[in-house]
Amino acid sequence: MKLWPAALVLPERTLSGAGIINQILAECAAFGRRGLLVHGRSLARHGTVASILSAAPAGLQVTAWQHTGGEPTLEDLAELLQAARQQRAEWVAGVGGGSVLDLAKACAGLFHAAQPLAAYHAGAALEKRGLPFIAAPTTAGTGSEATLNSVLTDTDLRIKKSMRDPQFIARLVLLDPELLRHCPPAIIAQAGMDALTQALEVFTSRHATWLSDVVALKGVELIAANLEAVYRGASAEEALGLLAGSYLSGVGLSMARLGVVHGLAHPLGLRYQAAHGLVCGICLPHAIALYRAAMGGKYAALSQAVGADLLTWTQGLGERLALRSPFKGRSLNDKEAIIQETLASGSTQANPQPITAADVEWLLEQLF
Numbered sequence: 195m196k197l198w199p200a201a202l203v204l205p206e207r208t209l210s211g212a213g214i215i216n217q218i219l220a221e222c223a224a225f226g227r228r229g230l231l232v233h234g235r236s237l238a239r240h241g242t243v244a245s246i247l248s249a250a251p252a253g254l255q256v257t258a259w260q261h262t263g264g265e266p267t268l269e270d271l272a273e274l275l276q277a278a279r280q281q282r283a284e285w286v287a288g289v290g291g292g293s294v295l296d297l298a299k300a301c302a303g304l305f306h307a308a309q310p311l312a313a314y315h316a317g318a319a320l321e322k323r324g325l326p327f328i329a330a331p332t333t334a335g336t337g338s339e340a341t342l343n344s345v346l347t348d349t350d351l352r353i354k355k356s357m358r359d360p361q362f363i364a365r366l367v368l369l370d371p372e373l374l375r376h377c378p379p380a381i382i383a384q385a386g387m388d389a390l391t392q393a394l395e396v397f398t399s400r401h402a403t404w405l406s407d408v409v410a411l412k413g414v415e416l417i418a419a420n421l422e423a424v425y426r427g428a429s430a431e432e433a434l435g436l437l438a439g440s441y442l443s444g445v446g447l448s449m450a451r452l453g454v455v456h457g458l459a460h461p462l463g464l465r466y467q468a469a470h471g472l473v474c475g476i477c478l479p480h481a482i483a484l485y486r487a488a489m490g491g492k493y494a495a496l497s498q499a500v501g502a503d504l505l506t507w508t509q510g511l512g513e514r515l516a517l518r519s520p521f522k523g524r525s526l527n528d529k530e531a532i533i534q535e536t537l538a539s540g541s542t543q544a545n546p547q548p549i550t551a552a553d554v555e556w557l558l559e560q561l562f
């Protein structure tokens with residue numbers, strides 16, 4: 195087994211601790227006097243945006259930009275880029291869930307982009323390095339703070355996919371457990387299932403290395419140990435454990451890619467307007483059942499990390515977190531297109547067991 199991937203990309207610096215979010219603008223000042231603070235609605239509603247801004251060092255020019263919600267699109271990104279360019283921003287900070295972080299990350303990365311955004315979404319390489327990106331997650335999570343991916347939807351082409359570039363990686367990450375305090379339990383559950391799915395798929399990926407195995411297995415262990423406690427309203431220590439697990443799932447996915455759940459989650463999420471983490475959480479037990487044999491000895495290692503038989507535990511977890519299937523009782527439309535998009539996905543191609551059209555069809559039968 196390889197030690198690590200040919201190119202190892204990690205966030206430059208990561209700070210963690212309760213209350214550390216109040217230092218974010220002092221840290222951002224090191225990147226320049228003008229910058230953009232991208233956030234979601236709930237952060238403003240709970241007064242966190244105001245308290246972050248009130249701690250800004252003198253002379254720092256910060257424009258706060260609120261994402262209206264929902265899965266981020268290329269139109270959202272175009273709007274955000276316009277704000278950043280108008281302000282002549284020197285850095286972009288994202289404080290929010292995966293959608294906010296992905297938007298802020300793409301805005302920073304594509305700040306100097308000369309081509310239409312759809313070209314980069316389709317895979318064009320960046321011509322010039324963008325602005326420094328600073329990330330603080332308010333859910334745990336997508337691990338987006340630690341990845342070189344930004345998942346955006348092209349609404350014209352109806353394609354939701356990940357843009358990847360090593361230059362997207364954060365220059366600074368702040369992991370503050372206080373930020374999870376206002377996160378509703380249902381979002382804790384969905385985001386946690388995304389992080390769990392990611393860590394598990396990284397661990398079993400065909401691109402796995404020694405380092406991604408170490409990182410991902412610890413991620414699974416931390417998420418398994420803390421997710422239910424945080425869902426029920428837990429201490430800062432448990433919230434930090436969950437944030438760390440989510441961060442490690444992101445570090446891992448930059449190294450080893452994912453698996454069939456993420457390959458299927460994008461085409462399904464797009465068509466059924468379902469939250470990414472929920473789709474992952476509902477698909478995960480079926481995927482484990484599908485390719486359990488291909489996991490080999492890793493199934494036992496995962497069972498040890500969660501403290502029970504992996505498949506039984508994962509099935510029970512969905513019930514304990516009250517996950518409701520967004521698919522049951524609905525009709526399956528666009529089946530052929532969903533199957534083809536799943537098979538074409540880089541995530542699916544990283545699955546340890548090669549995935550066939552019949553496998554995707556079987557998964558869809560379990561879901562609907």
Ligand SMILES: [Zn+2]
Pocket residue numbers: 336388389392456470474
């Ligand atoms: Zn995910």
